[in-house]
Amino acid sequence: MADEKKFCTNCGKQIDAKAEICPKCGVRQPGMNAGAGSGAISGRIVAAILAILLGDFGIHKFYLGQIGLGIVYLLFCWTGIPAIIGIVEGIIYLTYTDESFREKYDR
Numbered sequence: 001m002a003d004e005k006k007f008c009t010n011c012g013k014q015i016d017a018k019a020e021i022c023p024k025c026g027v028r029q030p031g032m033n034a035g036a037g038s039g040a041i042s043g044r045i046v047a048a049i050l051a052i053l054l055g056d057f058g059i060h061k062f063y064l065g066q067i068g069l070g071i072v073y074l075l076f077c078w079t080g081i082p083a084i085i086g087i088v089e090g091i092i093y094l095t096y097t098d099e100s101f102r103e104k105y106d107r
Helices: 043-057 059-063 067-075 081-095 098-105
Strands: 005-007 014-016
Touching: 043 059, 043 067, 043 081, 043 098, 059 067, 059 081, 067 081
Parallel strands: none
Antiparallel strands: 005 014
């Protein structure tokens, strides 16, 4: 078990199975988020909560680094439409796995 190996998803170098970052290319390996199992909340859950509670103001878009969309949500917050979209997006975020969410939103 101590000799378990895997291959880096970026460069293909064989690395230790528990390595979070490839020593050759420095790329973080999928599924190795910091704090996993230690009570840390995933970015997916945070984005979902922000979308459901503060979606009207686009806070979840700012959190995900989508500044332009966040500004659009702010501009139209008076209509209530961003709130509805935020609730739907929050539910969608909850349906993703952490890995698929990271692939899509690079978090």
